Amino acid sequence: MKGPFRQWWRRRTLHDRLSLLVTAAVAAAVLTVAGIAFAAVSQIQREQLQSQLDTDAREIAAQPEQWRDGGPPLGPAGRRDLRHRRDIGPRWQFLGRDATVVAGSTNGLPVTDGARRVAAGQAPRQQERVDVDGRSYLMLTVPADRGGGAVQVAADQGPANRTLTVFGLLMAAGCILGIGGAAAxxxxxxxxxxxxxxxxxxxxxDVAVTMDLNRPVPIHGVDEIARLGQSVNTMLAAIDAARQSQRTLVEDASHELRTPLTSIRTNIELLLAVERQPELAHRLPPEERAKLLRDLDAQVGELAALTTELVELAREETTREPAEDVELTDVADAAIDRVRIRVPAVTFSTDLRPVTVHGRPNELERMLVNVLDNAxxxxxxxxxxxxxxxxxxxxxxxxVVTDGGPGIDAADLPHVFDRFYRAAAARGMPGSGLGxxxxxxTAAQHGGTVTAGPNHPHGTVVTVRFPPA
Structure with missing residues (x-):
């Protein structure tokens, strides 16, 4: 049942769930109070009935000789004195030592084995339920104070049971009305x-339909719903910033890709024109043709590098490798080995101390390769x-990575980490401005920072800092 109920519950709206929860809470409270009240009333009635039986039994047992003739004691005028008598139960009788009925009300009571033991002095008292003429009675048997024998008194439980039944029905009706009112x-x-x-x-x-992320959700109050609204507004601002960043990246990428693609297309069209019209081959000497092919190869390589950098720059968090504790010395050694092979004319020196950071080793290596390539x-x-x-x-x-190059102009320092930014001195050199x-x-994604500055007397210093693992 748990599975079907869970599925049914999940298909309910939040409005229905809250209504059902409120109704269930009130119903539990009402039923609990009703049950306690019914049990209390039932206990009170039992105690009252038992107290009445005890009082009647003591009254008869205290003066057994005056009750053996079948009635209450005689008064001064010789008549039965009813003023000193309680409302004795409708059934009572006096038993002799041999458990025979000596006197009693017109309707006799059964003499049970327990009553015989009390009359014979073998038991102090006996309380039991008996059926007389199809009705249930609570009967109490106690020893007589003088002369031996026992006294039996009994009270009909029917009125008490009927009272409890009426009370229970009233409580049930009240519970039904209370639960119905709680549901409404x-x-x-x-x-x-x-x-x-x-x-x-x-x-x-409305935001989802209009795609207007600049229109915040209205917030009223300081409760949980207001906090939820603030969170939604924060999320919308983050989505808008991401969309603006994506739009900027696409616009910048299309601009940067247009230049190498145009150059490649021009060179290919020139080669195709010579192939289609051999009579024009003299206009493209072999050395020029070889140079043109080398340029094409370089441009294709530049385009591939730019595409790779764009993919890395636009990498989503969900596709990134898991973070782990990384020995940064090993990452630095691997990155230096890669760059040393590509640039054999430059000497790479190191001063590496063991350092552990929490991050993604492949991203950290790509980051350091870009710094070393630039240097x-x-x-x-x-x-x-x-x-x-x-x-x-x-x-x-x-x-810290330092080089002995010409350095970065002071006007360019604030922009060296911007996308596609290329200083005036760098526009004649290969590169995309994305490294x-x-x-x-990468530094920001790992909780770190990166700065660039001059290396005296000449060159550049790039410093990357990461928090400890």
Whole structure:
């Protein structure tokens, strides 16, 4: 039943769930109070009936000789004195030592084995339920105070049971009315309580239809719904920022891709024209043709590198590798080996101390490769690129890459980590302007920072810092 009930519950609306929960809570409270009240009334009636039997039995047992003739004691005028008598139960009788009925009311009571033991002095008292003429009685048997024998008194339980039945029916009707009222009240409370949620839902649906992320959801009050509205507004702002960033990336990428594609298309059209019209081959000497092919190869390589960098820059969080504790020294060694093969004219020196950070090893290696590539590109032939890895005074990992190139102009320093930004001195050199942007993004994704500055007397210093693992 648990599975079908869970499925049924999940198909209910929030309004229905709240209504059912309120109704169930009130129903539990009402039924609990009704059950306690019924049990209390039933116990009180039993105690009252038992107290009446005890009182009547003591009254008869205290003066057994005056009750053996079948009635209450005689008064001064010789008549039965009823003023000193309680309302003795409708059935009573006096038993002798041999358990024979000596006197009693007109309707006799059964002499049970327990009553015989009390009359014979073998038991102090006996209380039991007996059936007389098809009706249930509570009968009490106690010893007589003088002369031996026993006294039996009994009270009909029918009136008490009928009272309990009527009371139970009234309680059941009250429970039904209370639960019904709770159901109606629950729906009203749920409807009133969900008004802010409905308003928030409508506002979010309007945003989904209009795609207007600049229109915040209205917030009223300081309750949980207001907090939810603030969270929605924060989410909308983040989505809008991501969309703006994506639009900027697409626009910048299309601009940057247009230049190499145009150059490649022009060169290919020239080669195709010579192939289609051999008489024009003299216009493209073999050395020019070879140079043109080399340019095509370089442009295709530049386009491939740009495409790879764009993919890395636009990588979503969901497709990233899992983070782990990474020995940054191993990452630095692997990145330096890769760049050293590509740029054999530059010397790479290191001063690496063991440092562990929590991150993604492949992304960290790509980041360091980009820093080293940039340093090697600006270093003169025979120049030295130095990599230092240590822990600073705050316990953060500190990775420093220095080169001996011309350095970065002061006007360009604030923009070197922007996407597609290329300084005036770099526009004649290969590159996409994305390498340092990827460095900045990777550092930020790992909770770190990156800065660039001059390396005196000449060159550039790039410093990357990561929090400790």
């Amino acid at each position: 009240l629950g729906r009203t409370v749920a409807r009133a309580g969900l008004v802010p949620v409905q308003q928030l839902t409508k506002a979010v649906e 090697a590109k600006w270093s003169p032939p025979g120049g030295v690129v130095h990599t230092e890895l240590s822990i600073d005074g705050d316990g953060w990992a500190r990775l 340092l942007a990827i460095v900045a993004q």
